[in-house]
Amino acid sequence: MKDDQIIICRCEDGTLADVKDAIHRLGLRSVEEIKRVKRFGMGHCQGKTCGKLISQIISRELNISYEDMAPATTRQPAKAVSVKEFASYQEGN
Numbered sequence: 001m002k003d004d005q006i007i008i009c010r011c012e013d014g015t016l017a018d019v020k021d022a023i024h025r026l027g028l029r030s031v032e033e034i035k036r037v038k039r040f041g042m043g044h045c046q047g048k049t050c051g052k053l054i055s056q057i058i059s060r061e062l063n064i065s066y067e068d069m070a071p072a073t074t075r076q077p078a079k080a081v082s083v084k085e086f087a088s089y090q091e092g093n
Contacts, residue, residue: 011043
């Protein structure tokens with residue numbers, strides 16, 4: 001496997017090449033920008049897997065200190081709700 005084909009974001013199938021493209025061709029400079037344009041970090045894990053990897057790649061590619069980079073915003077993963085729970089819901093309870 002070529003290094004650029006290494007999967008960085010498993011939820012969105014984002015590769016190292018995709019992240020480098022976002023940095024160099026699109027001019028994106030932060031995890032938040034890459035998240036909004038490429039959707040990396042917006043899958044089921046909400047960036048827990050790829051967020052730090054993307055930060056490290058940006059740091060290396062742009063020669064920016066990793067510690068100086070702002071983290072991406074995060075949200076807690078939504079909890080799945082079964083049809084049974086919906087069916088048994090009663091307003092006011």
